[in-house]
Amino acid sequence: MAGLRLGPLLRYTDGSCATVWVETNRPCTAEVRCADGARGTTRTFQVAGHHYALVAVSGLTPGTSTEYEVLLDGTRAWPPPDSPFPPSVISTPTEEDGLRVAFGSCRWAAPPAGGKDPVGPDALDTLSARIAAAPGGERPDVLLLLGDQVYADEVSDATRQWISGRRDLNEPPGEQVADYEEYTHLYYESWRDPEVRWLLSTVPSCMIFDDHDVIDDWNTSAAWLADMRATDWWRERLMSGLMSYWVYQQLGNLSPDELAADPLYAAVRETPDGTDALRDFAARADAEPASVRWSYRRDFGRTRLLMVDSRAARVLEEDRRTMLDPGEAAWLREQVLDERESYDHLLIGTSLPWLLPHLVHDVEAWNAAMCGGERGARWARRGERIRRGADLEHWSAFPSSFDALADLIAEAGTGPGAPATISVLSGDVHHAYVAEPSWADRAPDSRVAQLTCSPVHNSVPPSIRLGFRFGWSAPARALGRRIARHGRCAPAAVSWRKTGGPWFGNQLMTLTLRGRSARLRLEQARTDRGGGITLRTAMERDLA
Numbered sequence: 001m002a003g004l005r006l007g008p009l010l011r012y013t014d015g016s017c018a019t020v021w022v023e024t025n026r027p028c029t030a031e032v033r034c035a036d037g038a039r040g041t042t043r044t045f046q047v048a049g050h051h052y053a054l055v056a057v058s059g060l061t062p063g064t065s066t067e068y069e070v071l072l073d074g075t076r077a078w079p080p081p082d083s084p085f086p087p088s089v090i091s092t093p094t095e096e097d098g099l100r101v102a103f104g105s106c107r108w109a110a111p112p113a114g115g116k117d118p119v120g121p122d123a124l125d126t127l128s129a130r131i132a133a134a135p136g137g138e139r140p141d142v143l144l145l146l147g148d149q150v151y152a153d154e155v156s157d158a159t160r161q162w163i164s165g166r167r168d169l170n171e172p173p174g175e176q177v178a179d180y181e182e183y184t185h186l187y188y189e190s191w192r193d194p195e196v197r198w199l200l201s202t203v204p205s206c207m208i209f210d211d212h213d214v215i216d217d218w219n220t221s222a223a224w225l226a227d228m229r230a231t232d233w234w235r236e237r238l239m240s241g242l243m244s245y246w247v248y249q250q251l252g253n254l255s256p257d258e259l260a261a262d263p264l265y266a267a268v269r270e271t272p273d274g275t276d277a278l279r280d281f282a283a284r285a286d287a288e289p290a291s292v293r294w295s296y297r298r299d300f301g302r303t304r305l306l307m308v309d310s311r312a313a314r315v316l317e318e319d320r321r322t323m324l325d326p327g328e329a330a331w332l333r334e335q336v337l338d339e340r341e342s343y344d345h346l347l348i349g350t351s352l353p354w355l356l357p358h359l360v361h362d363v364e365a366w367n368a369a370m371c372g373g374e375r376g377a378r379w380a381r382r383g384e385r386i387r388r389g390a391d392l393e394h395w396s397a398f399p400s401s402f403d404a405l406a407d408l409i410a411e412a413g414t415g416p417g418a419p420a421t422i423s424v425l426s427g428d429v430h431h432a433y434v435a436e437p438s439w440a441d442r443a444p445d446s447r448v449a450q451l452t453c454s455p456v457h458n459s460v461p462p463s464i465r466l467g468f469r470f471g472w473s474a475p476a477r478a479l480g481r482r483i484a485r486h487g488r489c490a491p492a493a494v495s496w497r498k499t500g501g502p503w504f505g506n507q508l509m510t511l512t513l514r515g516r517s518a519r520l521r522l523e524q525a526r527t528d529r530g531g532g533i534t535l536r537t538a539m540e541r542d543l544a
Contacts, residue, residue: 011252098514105427106455109190110156147210147351323401357471362480366487413446427454433501
């Protein structure tokens, strides 16, 4: 009998339709049936021996919340009969209801050993528990997962043991993930967590990858990529990472109309086995990154979200190094400026922060100059070693792209029709902070902020905590200026100041947007005296 291996995940929603993603144990017909009569049905498709469906649900009523169930070949598969959680629902809020956007990144999903979690309580588990305890209370309208949803290069003990039953760990890539089947195991480990599974079934989600979804420092430089391509295991790793990302994350980012126009989605569904079609796509994405777009746009009433690929879209050659290739940069500009008067809030999701602690920014700009040959070949070689060892690969490591984003944000935020707020949402750096930029030659009408929140479930060594705290200090800023002078670095297009943080711990930020007002809250997962877990507010403030 057909059953669920994973899911359901509630992904896209708008006022009248939604998509629900599932993985099943065999080919079947998947149906989503809502209590109010809305429904959708589709056949599963196959990739690498696994069976999936993305069910488009139509007939939803704006401003309502309806329970739903999943049926496979006509038999109910969700919710399970003994579920301790409330029914999963599909909600379709209206503009008058406002919009709550929760976001974070970096979730290492290793299960606690012996009941004690080595990195502390999971923020997603904790959010799930709070919603389940009061299903009619406050909940996010959408959850943005900003990268490192899985860790292909840092697996748990349980996954390592499972992999060792398939192949010799003494052979590359050793204890890291090697192929598509091993990637599926990572998603099972992450999304079968009962609290997270229920949370993702009832809160819509948008996702984008970061480096650990493939490998640490993915696409940090042309020299790095050449070294990886020289190994005999990298191609299969990358192909499997891109294929699994498309299946498990990217499909659900797209609207039903976008899916209907997607030739790859059509090809995968029309064949008995879509593996070859998807593998050809992944090979093209590797060989010609500019031919594939992972970035996407979502409009939630009068809030626009632009989720930007800051990993695969890079141009890595040192003489023309950019975070976004020309086509990607043009797409971002077009989406930002398209009918600008139609949105009150612009959210730019990028896994990597745009504004960093000042010392880190200056070191990355200096390193980019060194690697580009500003001080000669010897410094270029040193710079490459430093770049890889210190993870110097954020927006500030691509100075022209940093400045271009600053210019675009200023243009979007200035003049008639400017949104009330422009927020750059990021993760990656395993702490949270708020930074606000200013321009010497203009004063945007929009309130602009870098909102960084990480991790959802991971840790930061004490030395790194100390380093980030120091990085924001006045002495660190002076040191950074000296380093930048050595690199002959041009001044950045903006200056900025930290207006909140840094905060450390497993955490989530939530933006509440209503009309032209915006309120920000940071919540951290904590264990209370009784051993229970709770989300505690560490900061709350108005942005507009």
